[in-house]
Amino acid sequence: MATHEIELKALMLASLDGDAASHRTLLDRLSRRLRAYYKGKLAGIGRDATEAEDLVQEAVLAIHIKRHTYDPAEPLTPWVHAIARYKLIDFLRRTRASFADVPIEEADTIMAHDDNVDTESTYDVKRLMERLPKNMRCAIEAVKLDGQSITEAAQRCGISEAGVKVNIHRGLKALAALIARETRT
Amino acid sequence: MKTDDLVAALSANIEPVNRRLVSRTVYIALAAGTVVALGIMLAGLGVRSDLMTVRALMFLVLKLGFTIGIVGVASVYLTRLARPGGERRTSSISAAVPFAAIVLLAAISLGLAPSSHWDKMVMGDQWLECLLSIPVIAIVPFAVIVAAVRRAAPTNLVRTGAVAGLIAGGVSAMAYALHCTDDSLPFVAVWYGGTIVLCTLAGAALGPRLLRW
Numbered sequence: 001m002a003t004h005e006i007e008l009k010a011l012m013l014a015s016l017d018g019d020a021a022s023h024r025t026l027l028d029r030l031s032r033r034l035r036a037y038y039k040g041k042l043a044g045i046g047r048d049a050t051e052a053e054d055l056v057q058e059a060v061l062a063i064h065i066k067r068h069t070y071d072p073a074e075p076l077t078p079w080v081h082a083i084a085r086y087k088l089i090d091f092l093r094r095t096r097a098s099f100a101d102v103p104i105e106e107a108d109t110i111m112a113h114d115d116n117v118d119t120e121s122t123y124d125v126k127r128l129m130e131r132l133p134k135n136m137r138c139a140i141e142a143v144k145l146d147g148q149s150i151t152e153a154a155q156r157c158g159i160s161e162a163g164v165k166v167n168i169h170r171g172l173k174a175l176a177a178l179i180a181r182e183t184r185t
Numbered sequence: 186m187k188t189d190d191l192v193a194a195l196s197a198n199i200e201p202v203n204r205r206l207v208s209r210t211v212y213i214a215l216a217a218g219t220v221v222a223l224g225i226m227l228a229g230l231g232v233r234s235d236l237m238t239v240r241a242l243m244f245l246v247l248k249l250g251f252t253i254g255i256v257g258v259a260s261v262y263l264t265r266l267a268r269p270g271g272e273r274r275t276s277s278i279s280a281a282v283p284f285a286a287i288v289l290l291a292a293i294s295l296g297l298a299p300s301s302h303w304d305k306m307v308m309g310d311q312w313l314e315c316l317l318s319i320p321v322i323a324i325v326p327f328a329v330i331v332a333a334v335r336r337a338a339p340t341n342l343v344r345t346g347a348v349a350g351l352i353a354g355g356v357s358a359m360a361y362a363l364h365c366t367d368d369s370l371p372f373v374a375v376w377y378g379g380t381i382v383l384c385t386l387a388g389a390a391l392g393p394r395l396l397r398w
Binding site: 015016017018019020021023024027028031035053056057060061062064066067068069070071072074078079081082083085086090121125140143144145147149150165172 | 188189191192194200201202203204270271273274337340398
């Protein structure tokens, strides 16, 4: 457990400094733990475990968008756990299920298991992206999906480099909101 | 979409992150809220005319001490609550200290005065104005603080909303103190303390709706 915390925290600190490889490894490892966590939680309250993948992606997106709220003076595990639990309760509330049954567990349980069976989520992000405003969509497609640099994206979308960054940030937030709405049954 | 693809997409071209962003945003909002509250007080009510007398200054210092104490403690608390899991590392008891202090002082002051004065000491001249002004002036600072907290990620929305309301009420009472001519400790305890608690309750009620992310 302690090894996980140390390794993941090191990855998080590197990712906060802008290291893309660390960021990717971090999200990848966290997504496996989140999958095990959500499958266990959903099964525990008698819900369909296939919904777990939507939750994993919501939580991964939240971890990415809200990574500036991590305080490096604190351990990483409770921070991840708080986000995972918040997204679970929010999801259950949205889908009109009881959330009173979500037991308050130790923060460590989030790091307890790995699950790398990657399945498809129930929504299609590419389709949701079509609902974003043009500049947001263009910036995210260029930088996040096609892997272009900020400068290239600025030329492709016809906006400034600062505009690309702002549009990616706002676009990801809008996308997270769309995913949340989409998974509401 | 596969989670792997999402992870890959999110990791492309990431930017370094400013680690002080949360507290900086909260403190900027606090400063902006204070300026707005002072502006509303100046435009709508005006500073008390006898401000330069010793007695007025003494009570102004006392009122400011009470309200700044609240705002100071609550702001530090809010910068923690704004982060996921922050509610687990903080206890809200410290926020009650300024209230306990003013109630104690008010009780002592009542105890030293003849009971025939109590009514006047508690009700003052302008209790209704105080009761209305503090929550009204608090609205804009509350909105500014909520906007700042929305950029972070609170996971206990009731408590975070309550603390946002507490700060807004404190900032508002701070501005109102420059206008208010009711100089008695029981008045400050009941009408300042009471309206700030009212703002806190309103914040707690609005928190889950306004702060969801």
